[in-house]
Amino acid sequence: DTGVSQNPRHKITKRGQNVTFRCDPISEHNRLYWYRQTLGQGPEFLTYFQNEAQLEKSRLLSDRFSAERPKGSFSTLEIQRTEQGDSAMYLCASKRTGGSYEQYFGPGTRLTVT
């Protein structure tokens, strides 16, 4: 069990550029979640997948954001035409379907939009 990994750990980009983050969940976990955390706040839900199916998207997820999990393993989160307000920590978490509610988080990707 190697835990949830996220890449890159840090990303600095200019406003208007596109960025893509990757999350590799714990291997036997079929649910994968994306959250966003800004300074002084708790993580906020963005979207989640069960296997390759994207089952829910938060209204926080504007049309500039898209997430995929093509083979039900790793996931990518892309932000197009980044804005300064997108600067945040993007967290990925995974869990098994059923059983307990505990989600296991990766270290996050810190995005800074200049």
Added chain:
Amino acid sequence: DQQVKQNSPSLSVQEGRISILNCDYTNSMFDYFLWYKKYPAEGPTFLISISSIKDKNEDGRFTVFLNKSAKHLSLHIVPSQPGDSAVYFCAASGETSGSRLTFGEGTQLTVNP
């Protein structure tokens, strides 16, 4: 609307004493509650949880209490240690919400030697 609220942004206690962190929620559909601990530059780490059918769950130095009628839960850490210094997040979930977690704002706990 803030469905999970932690009203204390910070808490400072002496080593060896009890730390009590509080959390309130508004959504009656939540049926499972969790506490996470977060160090800087790391993701949240699961600490302890409680189902809505229970009012107490204990794991070593950590105990979570749930008062459903008051929609309130608390985390007790006894005895507190300097390594417990971190931000603690309360989170709530339910099967009707796809098991996504709704977090509070967090409480920064500082345990002084």
